[in-house]
Amino acid sequence: MPESDATPSQPILSDYRHDTDLAELVELFVSEMPERLETLLAAFDQGDLERVRVESHRLRGAGSGYGFPILTEAAAKVEDGIRDEFDATNLQAAFDDLVSLCQRVK
Protein backbone atom coordinates (compact mmCIF):
# COMPACT_ATOMS: atom_id res chain seq x y z
CA MET A 1 0.00 0.00 0.00
CA PRO A 2 1.84 3.11 -1.10
CA GLU A 3 -0.86 5.34 0.31
CA SER A 4 0.56 5.42 3.82
CA ASP A 5 3.80 6.87 2.44
CA ALA A 6 2.02 9.41 0.27
CA THR A 7 -0.04 10.94 3.07
CA PRO A 8 1.75 10.02 6.27
CA SER A 9 -0.21 12.10 8.75
CA GLN A 10 -3.55 12.37 6.94
CA PRO A 11 -6.30 11.02 9.25
CA ILE A 12 -8.38 8.18 7.88
CA LEU A 13 -12.12 8.70 8.44
CA SER A 14 -14.71 5.97 8.61
CA ASP A 15 -17.03 5.47 5.65
CA TYR A 16 -19.75 5.14 8.29
CA ARG A 17 -19.07 8.32 10.27
CA HIS A 18 -22.46 9.69 9.19
CA ASP A 19 -24.29 6.39 9.56
CA THR A 20 -26.58 6.82 12.59
CA ASP A 21 -26.56 3.06 13.27
CA LEU A 22 -22.80 3.01 13.59
CA ALA A 23 -21.43 6.46 14.46
CA GLU A 24 -21.20 5.64 18.15
CA LEU A 25 -19.52 2.29 17.55
CA VAL A 26 -16.98 3.85 15.20
CA GLU A 27 -16.04 6.30 17.95
CA LEU A 28 -15.62 3.42 20.36
CA PHE A 29 -13.46 1.54 17.88
CA VAL A 30 -11.24 4.59 17.32
CA SER A 31 -10.94 5.24 21.06
CA GLU A 32 -9.86 1.65 21.67
CA MET A 33 -7.36 1.68 18.84
CA PRO A 34 -4.30 2.81 20.89
CA GLU A 35 -4.78 -0.19 23.17
CA ARG A 36 -5.03 -2.60 20.24
CA LEU A 37 -2.00 -1.03 18.63
CA GLU A 38 0.00 -1.46 21.82
CA THR A 39 -0.88 -5.16 21.98
CA LEU A 40 0.05 -5.56 18.32
CA LEU A 41 3.42 -3.78 18.70
CA ALA A 42 4.31 -5.63 21.89
CA ALA A 43 3.57 -8.98 20.26
CA PHE A 44 5.67 -8.11 17.21
CA ASP A 45 8.57 -6.93 19.37
CA GLN A 46 8.48 -10.19 21.29
CA GLY A 47 8.41 -12.15 18.06
CA ASP A 48 5.05 -13.66 19.07
CA LEU A 49 3.86 -14.07 15.48
CA GLU A 50 0.83 -16.16 16.43
CA ARG A 51 -0.43 -13.31 18.58
CA VAL A 52 0.26 -10.84 15.78
CA ARG A 53 -1.68 -13.09 13.42
CA VAL A 54 -4.69 -13.29 15.77
CA GLU A 55 -4.74 -9.51 16.33
CA SER A 56 -4.40 -8.88 12.61
CA HIS A 57 -7.19 -11.36 11.95
CA ARG A 58 -9.43 -9.38 14.31
CA LEU A 59 -8.54 -6.06 12.67
CA ARG A 60 -9.15 -7.61 9.28
CA GLY A 61 -12.63 -8.66 10.36
CA ALA A 62 -13.39 -5.39 12.12
CA GLY A 63 -11.93 -2.80 9.73
CA SER A 64 -14.54 -2.88 6.98
CA GLY A 65 -17.30 -3.37 9.49
CA TYR A 66 -16.45 -0.01 11.06
CA GLY A 67 -16.01 1.63 7.69
CA PHE A 68 -12.23 1.27 7.28
CA PRO A 69 -11.81 -1.17 4.37
CA ILE A 70 -8.20 0.00 3.93
CA LEU A 71 -7.47 -1.35 7.40
CA THR A 72 -8.95 -4.72 6.48
CA GLU A 73 -6.70 -4.91 3.42
CA ALA A 74 -3.56 -4.06 5.39
CA ALA A 75 -4.41 -6.47 8.22
CA ALA A 76 -5.12 -9.21 5.68
CA LYS A 77 -1.61 -8.77 4.25
CA VAL A 78 -0.07 -9.23 7.68
CA GLU A 79 -2.26 -12.21 8.56
CA ASP A 80 -1.69 -13.93 5.21
CA GLY A 81 2.01 -13.02 5.42
CA ILE A 82 2.39 -14.87 8.68
CA ARG A 83 0.28 -17.79 7.51
CA ASP A 84 2.23 -18.08 4.23
CA GLU A 85 5.58 -17.47 5.98
CA PHE A 86 6.67 -14.31 4.16
CA ASP A 87 10.33 -13.40 4.46
CA ALA A 88 11.17 -10.99 7.27
CA THR A 89 11.54 -7.88 5.05
CA ASN A 90 8.16 -8.31 3.38
CA LEU A 91 6.47 -9.05 6.68
CA GLN A 92 8.08 -6.02 8.31
CA ALA A 93 6.82 -3.83 5.46
CA ALA A 94 3.28 -5.17 5.72
CA PHE A 95 3.37 -4.75 9.48
CA ASP A 96 4.64 -1.15 9.28
CA ASP A 97 1.88 -0.33 6.83
CA LEU A 98 -0.74 -1.70 9.19
CA VAL A 99 0.69 0.18 12.18
CA SER A 100 0.78 3.42 10.25
CA LEU A 101 -2.85 3.00 9.21
CA CYS A 102 -3.94 2.15 12.74
CA GLN A 103 -2.31 5.36 13.98
CA ARG A 104 -4.23 7.46 11.50
CA VAL A 105 -7.68 5.99 12.10
CA LYS A 106 -9.89 8.77 13.42
Place this chain on the structure above:
Amino acid sequence: MTTDTSNPTEQQPLIMVIDDSLDVHRLLRARLRTEGLDIDGKMTGDEGIAAVQEAKPSLVLLDLDMPGTDGFEVLRMLKDDAATLHIPVIVLSGLHSPHDKVTAFDLGAIDYITKPFDVTELKVRVRSALRIHQLLDMLSQKAQIDGLTGLYNRAHFDQRWAQEISGSARHGRPLSLAMFDIDHFKSVNDTYGHPAGDDALSEFATLIQQACRENDIPCRFGGEEFALIMPDTSPEDAKTVCERIRTTLGEKSWARHPERKITCSIGLAGCDGAADTESGPWIEATDKNLYAAKNGGRNQTVSTVLPSKGPRMAEAG
Protein backbone atom coordinates in the same frame (compact mmCIF):
# COMPACT_ATOMS: atom_id res chain seq x y z
CA MET B 1 -40.82 -29.71 17.97
CA THR B 2 -42.92 -27.10 19.78
CA THR B 3 -45.97 -28.63 21.35
CA ASP B 4 -46.67 -26.14 24.10
CA THR B 5 -49.54 -23.74 23.83
CA SER B 6 -47.48 -20.56 24.07
CA ASN B 7 -47.43 -18.49 20.93
CA PRO B 8 -43.88 -17.87 19.76
CA THR B 9 -44.96 -15.34 17.15
CA GLU B 10 -45.92 -12.94 19.95
CA GLN B 11 -42.28 -12.54 20.98
CA GLN B 12 -39.37 -11.14 19.04
CA PRO B 13 -37.30 -13.91 17.46
CA LEU B 14 -34.08 -14.61 19.33
CA ILE B 15 -30.81 -14.66 17.40
CA MET B 16 -27.68 -16.24 18.90
CA VAL B 17 -24.37 -14.88 17.63
CA ILE B 18 -21.36 -17.16 18.16
CA ASP B 19 -18.12 -15.36 17.28
CA ASP B 20 -14.82 -14.82 19.06
CA SER B 21 -14.59 -11.18 17.97
CA LEU B 22 -16.22 -8.56 20.17
CA ASP B 23 -16.28 -6.26 17.13
CA VAL B 24 -18.53 -8.66 15.25
CA HIS B 25 -20.97 -8.80 18.18
CA ARG B 26 -21.09 -5.02 18.39
CA LEU B 27 -21.46 -4.53 14.65
CA LEU B 28 -24.18 -7.14 14.30
CA ARG B 29 -26.16 -5.66 17.16
CA ALA B 30 -25.90 -2.21 15.62
CA ARG B 31 -26.78 -3.43 12.14
CA LEU B 32 -29.75 -5.54 13.23
CA ARG B 33 -31.06 -3.07 15.81
CA THR B 34 -34.02 -2.04 13.67
CA GLU B 35 -35.04 -5.58 12.69
CA GLY B 36 -37.19 -6.31 15.75
CA LEU B 37 -34.97 -9.10 17.08
CA ASP B 38 -33.57 -10.17 20.41
CA ILE B 39 -29.84 -10.69 20.03
CA ASP B 40 -27.74 -12.72 22.41
CA GLY B 41 -24.15 -13.78 21.89
CA LYS B 42 -21.30 -16.00 23.00
CA MET B 43 -17.57 -15.65 22.37
CA THR B 44 -16.62 -19.35 22.18
CA GLY B 45 -17.97 -22.44 20.45
CA ASP B 46 -18.58 -24.34 23.66
CA GLU B 47 -20.49 -21.50 25.32
CA GLY B 48 -22.42 -21.03 22.10
CA ILE B 49 -23.55 -24.66 21.94
CA ALA B 50 -24.71 -24.56 25.58
CA ALA B 51 -26.58 -21.30 24.99
CA VAL B 52 -28.34 -22.63 21.89
CA GLN B 53 -29.39 -25.80 23.73
CA GLU B 54 -30.72 -23.70 26.58
CA ALA B 55 -32.41 -20.83 24.75
CA LYS B 56 -33.53 -22.54 21.49
CA PRO B 57 -33.08 -19.39 19.36
CA SER B 58 -34.86 -18.89 16.04
CA LEU B 59 -31.54 -18.42 14.26
CA VAL B 60 -27.82 -18.87 14.91
CA LEU B 61 -25.15 -16.65 13.31
CA LEU B 62 -21.97 -18.67 13.53
CA ASP B 63 -18.33 -17.75 12.94
CA LEU B 64 -16.20 -20.56 11.49
CA ASP B 65 -12.71 -19.48 12.43
CA MET B 66 -12.60 -19.62 16.24
CA PRO B 67 -9.91 -20.97 18.53
CA GLY B 68 -10.85 -24.15 20.44
CA THR B 69 -14.19 -25.54 19.26
CA ASP B 70 -14.46 -23.98 15.81
CA GLY B 71 -17.59 -23.21 13.81
CA PHE B 72 -17.55 -26.47 11.87
CA GLU B 73 -17.51 -28.41 15.13
CA VAL B 74 -20.30 -26.26 16.60
CA LEU B 75 -22.39 -26.84 13.48
CA ARG B 76 -21.76 -30.59 13.61
CA MET B 77 -22.83 -30.75 17.25
CA LEU B 78 -25.97 -28.64 16.79
CA LYS B 79 -27.09 -30.77 13.84
CA ASP B 80 -26.34 -34.01 15.73
CA ASP B 81 -28.68 -33.08 18.56
CA ALA B 82 -32.39 -33.64 17.90
CA ALA B 83 -33.21 -30.71 20.18
CA THR B 84 -31.23 -28.18 18.09
CA LEU B 85 -31.26 -29.88 14.69
CA HIS B 86 -34.09 -27.74 13.29
CA ILE B 87 -32.62 -24.37 14.33
CA PRO B 88 -31.30 -22.63 11.21
CA VAL B 89 -27.64 -21.65 11.20
CA ILE B 90 -26.15 -18.93 9.00
CA VAL B 91 -22.41 -19.24 8.78
CA LEU B 92 -20.62 -15.92 9.05
CA SER B 93 -17.03 -16.14 8.06
CA GLY B 94 -13.95 -14.51 6.68
CA LEU B 95 -12.82 -17.81 5.19
CA HIS B 96 -13.68 -17.54 1.54
CA SER B 97 -12.67 -20.82 -0.01
CA PRO B 98 -15.43 -22.71 -1.85
CA HIS B 99 -14.40 -25.79 0.10
CA ASP B 100 -15.35 -24.12 3.40
CA LYS B 101 -18.73 -23.11 2.02
CA VAL B 102 -19.41 -26.61 0.75
CA THR B 103 -18.41 -28.11 4.08
CA ALA B 104 -20.64 -25.68 5.96
CA PHE B 105 -23.64 -26.52 3.76
CA ASP B 106 -22.89 -30.24 4.02
CA LEU B 107 -22.95 -29.92 7.78
CA GLY B 108 -26.40 -28.33 7.63
CA ALA B 109 -25.89 -24.56 7.43
CA ILE B 110 -28.87 -22.82 5.83
CA ASP B 111 -26.86 -19.91 4.42
CA TYR B 112 -23.40 -18.35 4.27
CA ILE B 113 -22.38 -14.71 4.67
CA THR B 114 -18.79 -13.65 4.12
CA LYS B 115 -17.17 -11.07 6.36
CA PRO B 116 -16.89 -8.15 6.04
CA PHE B 117 -20.63 -8.30 5.51
CA ASP B 118 -22.71 -6.00 3.40
CA VAL B 119 -25.43 -4.55 5.62
CA THR B 120 -28.33 -4.97 3.21
CA GLU B 121 -27.30 -8.51 2.35
CA LEU B 122 -27.00 -9.37 6.03
CA LYS B 123 -30.49 -8.11 6.83
CA VAL B 124 -32.09 -9.81 3.84
CA ARG B 125 -30.43 -13.16 4.59
CA VAL B 126 -31.41 -13.00 8.25
CA ARG B 127 -35.01 -12.21 7.33
CA SER B 128 -35.13 -15.00 4.81
CA ALA B 129 -33.75 -17.58 7.27
CA LEU B 130 -36.28 -16.51 9.89
CA ARG B 131 -39.11 -16.78 7.39
CA ILE B 132 -38.09 -20.32 6.46
CA HIS B 133 -37.87 -21.26 10.13
CA GLN B 134 -41.35 -19.89 10.75
CA LEU B 135 -42.81 -21.80 7.79
CA LEU B 136 -41.18 -25.04 8.92
CA ASP B 137 -42.64 -24.55 12.38
CA MET B 138 -46.06 -24.03 10.87
CA LEU B 139 -45.70 -27.12 8.67
CA SER B 140 -44.69 -29.31 11.55
CA GLN B 141 -47.68 -28.02 13.49
CA LYS B 142 -49.98 -28.63 10.51
CA ALA B 143 -48.65 -32.16 10.23
CA GLN B 144 -50.11 -32.71 13.70
CA ILE B 145 -53.61 -31.56 12.89
CA ASP B 146 -56.43 -33.69 11.56
CA GLY B 147 -57.74 -32.29 8.27
CA LEU B 148 -61.44 -33.03 8.72
CA THR B 149 -61.98 -32.04 12.34
CA GLY B 150 -59.17 -29.56 13.04
CA LEU B 151 -58.31 -31.46 16.23
CA TYR B 152 -54.83 -32.81 16.92
CA ASN B 153 -54.17 -36.06 15.12
CA ARG B 154 -52.95 -39.42 16.34
CA ALA B 155 -49.27 -38.52 15.93
CA HIS B 156 -49.69 -35.54 18.21
CA PHE B 157 -51.68 -37.60 20.65
CA ASP B 158 -48.92 -40.21 20.96
CA GLN B 159 -46.27 -37.60 21.57
CA ARG B 160 -48.33 -35.50 23.95
CA TRP B 161 -49.72 -38.42 25.92
CA ALA B 162 -46.22 -39.71 26.67
CA GLN B 163 -45.21 -36.23 27.87
CA GLU B 164 -48.27 -35.88 30.10
CA ILE B 165 -47.73 -39.27 31.74
CA SER B 166 -44.12 -38.52 32.54
CA GLY B 167 -45.14 -35.05 33.80
CA SER B 168 -47.72 -36.60 36.11
CA ALA B 169 -45.28 -39.24 37.36
CA ARG B 170 -42.63 -36.60 38.04
CA HIS B 171 -44.75 -33.92 39.66
CA GLY B 172 -47.40 -36.12 41.30
CA ARG B 173 -50.20 -34.42 39.41
CA PRO B 174 -53.50 -36.13 38.58
CA LEU B 175 -54.12 -37.06 34.95
CA SER B 176 -57.08 -38.48 33.06
CA LEU B 177 -57.68 -39.87 29.60
CA ALA B 178 -61.05 -40.32 27.91
CA MET B 179 -61.95 -42.09 24.65
CA PHE B 180 -65.14 -41.14 22.82
CA ASP B 181 -66.79 -43.23 20.14
CA ILE B 182 -69.88 -42.17 18.20
CA ASP B 183 -72.67 -44.74 18.68
CA HIS B 184 -73.86 -46.53 15.53
CA PHE B 185 -71.71 -44.28 13.36
CA LYS B 186 -71.82 -46.75 10.48
CA SER B 187 -75.58 -46.52 10.37
CA VAL B 188 -75.43 -42.70 10.23
CA ASN B 189 -73.13 -43.05 7.24
CA ASP B 190 -75.22 -45.74 5.58
CA THR B 191 -78.54 -44.00 6.17
CA TYR B 192 -77.68 -40.36 5.46
CA GLY B 193 -74.54 -40.68 3.34
CA HIS B 194 -70.90 -39.91 3.97
CA PRO B 195 -71.31 -36.12 4.02
CA ALA B 196 -73.65 -36.59 6.97
CA GLY B 197 -71.06 -38.84 8.62
CA ASP B 198 -68.36 -36.23 8.06
CA ASP B 199 -70.65 -33.59 9.53
CA ALA B 200 -71.22 -35.72 12.61
CA LEU B 201 -67.47 -36.12 13.07
CA SER B 202 -66.56 -32.50 12.63
CA GLU B 203 -69.45 -31.17 14.72
CA PHE B 204 -68.72 -33.64 17.48
CA ALA B 205 -65.09 -32.47 17.37
CA THR B 206 -66.20 -28.85 17.70
CA LEU B 207 -68.46 -29.77 20.58
CA ILE B 208 -65.63 -31.54 22.42
CA GLN B 209 -63.39 -28.55 21.85
CA GLN B 210 -66.00 -26.16 23.24
CA ALA B 211 -66.92 -28.34 26.21
CA CYS B 212 -63.42 -29.13 27.43
CA ARG B 213 -61.16 -26.77 29.41
CA GLU B 214 -58.29 -24.71 28.11
CA ASN B 215 -55.57 -27.15 29.14
CA ASP B 216 -57.33 -30.27 27.85
CA ILE B 217 -55.98 -31.77 24.65
CA PRO B 218 -58.66 -33.08 22.29
CA CYS B 219 -57.42 -35.39 19.52
CA ARG B 220 -58.91 -37.46 16.75
CA PHE B 221 -57.69 -40.91 17.66
CA GLY B 222 -58.86 -42.61 14.48
CA GLY B 223 -62.10 -43.22 12.56
CA GLU B 224 -65.02 -42.13 14.72
CA GLU B 225 -62.96 -42.34 17.90
CA PHE B 226 -61.73 -39.26 19.76
CA ALA B 227 -59.36 -38.96 22.70
CA LEU B 228 -59.28 -36.25 25.34
CA ILE B 229 -56.17 -35.85 27.49
CA MET B 230 -57.02 -34.01 30.71
CA PRO B 231 -53.89 -32.90 32.57
CA ASP B 232 -54.19 -31.96 36.26
CA THR B 233 -57.61 -33.61 36.35
CA SER B 234 -58.73 -36.39 38.68
CA PRO B 235 -60.93 -39.17 37.20
CA GLU B 236 -63.85 -37.75 39.16
CA ASP B 237 -63.51 -34.27 37.66
CA ALA B 238 -62.80 -35.80 34.27
CA LYS B 239 -66.09 -37.67 34.48
CA THR B 240 -67.93 -34.36 34.92
CA VAL B 241 -66.29 -33.06 31.74
CA CYS B 242 -67.15 -36.27 29.87
CA GLU B 243 -70.75 -36.26 31.01
CA ARG B 244 -71.11 -32.66 29.88
CA ILE B 245 -69.85 -33.61 26.43
CA ARG B 246 -72.06 -36.71 26.29
CA THR B 247 -75.29 -34.91 27.25
CA THR B 248 -74.59 -31.93 24.99
CA LEU B 249 -74.09 -34.26 22.03
CA GLY B 250 -77.24 -36.22 22.87
CA GLU B 251 -79.33 -33.02 22.91
CA LYS B 252 -77.92 -31.60 19.70
CA SER B 253 -80.25 -31.41 16.70
CA TRP B 254 -78.91 -32.11 13.24
CA ALA B 255 -79.84 -30.17 10.12
CA ARG B 256 -79.27 -33.15 7.82
CA HIS B 257 -81.37 -35.54 9.90
CA PRO B 258 -83.62 -33.76 12.45
CA GLU B 259 -85.33 -37.06 13.25
CA ARG B 260 -82.11 -38.77 14.32
CA LYS B 261 -80.13 -37.93 17.44
CA ILE B 262 -76.47 -38.89 17.77
CA THR B 263 -74.95 -40.21 20.99
CA CYS B 264 -71.54 -41.39 22.09
CA SER B 265 -70.01 -43.91 24.48
CA ILE B 266 -67.12 -42.91 26.67
CA GLY B 267 -64.31 -44.83 28.35
CA LEU B 268 -62.34 -43.03 31.02
CA ALA B 269 -59.29 -43.90 33.10
CA GLY B 270 -57.33 -41.55 35.33
CA CYS B 271 -55.25 -41.31 38.44
CA ASP B 272 -55.42 -38.95 41.41
CA GLY B 273 -51.67 -38.48 41.85
CA ALA B 274 -48.35 -39.53 40.37
CA ALA B 275 -49.10 -41.83 37.43
CA ASP B 276 -47.98 -45.41 37.97
CA THR B 277 -49.29 -46.85 34.71
CA GLU B 278 -47.48 -46.99 31.37
CA SER B 279 -48.90 -45.34 28.28
CA GLY B 280 -49.99 -48.59 26.57
CA PRO B 281 -51.80 -50.24 29.51
CA TRP B 282 -53.45 -46.90 30.31
CA ILE B 283 -54.87 -46.63 26.80
CA GLU B 284 -55.97 -50.29 27.03
CA ALA B 285 -57.79 -49.61 30.32
CA THR B 286 -59.53 -46.63 28.73
CA ASP B 287 -60.47 -48.70 25.69
CA LYS B 288 -61.79 -51.49 27.86
CA ASN B 289 -64.09 -49.00 29.60
CA LEU B 290 -65.25 -47.71 26.25
CA TYR B 291 -66.07 -51.28 25.26
CA ALA B 292 -67.95 -51.75 28.56
CA ALA B 293 -69.92 -48.55 27.88
CA LYS B 294 -70.91 -49.93 24.47
CA ASN B 295 -71.90 -53.29 25.96
CA GLY B 296 -73.79 -51.59 28.76
CA GLY B 297 -76.21 -50.06 26.26
CA ARG B 298 -74.16 -47.10 24.81
CA ASN B 299 -74.65 -43.38 25.54
CA GLN B 300 -72.85 -43.63 28.88
CA THR B 301 -69.47 -43.12 30.56
CA VAL B 302 -67.57 -45.96 32.26
CA SER B 303 -64.56 -44.91 34.33
CA THR B 304 -61.72 -46.43 36.33
CA VAL B 305 -59.37 -44.96 38.92
CA LEU B 306 -55.84 -46.18 38.23
CA PRO B 307 -53.33 -46.56 41.09
CA SER B 308 -50.98 -43.68 41.88
CA LYS B 309 -47.42 -43.88 43.13
CA GLY B 310 -46.80 -43.30 46.82
CA PRO B 311 -49.37 -41.75 49.17
CA ARG B 312 -52.61 -40.78 47.51
CA MET B 313 -52.76 -37.04 47.03
CA ALA B 314 -55.40 -34.99 48.80
CA GLU B 315 -58.03 -34.13 46.29
CA ALA B 316 -60.40 -31.21 46.03
CA GLY B 317 -64.09 -31.52 45.24
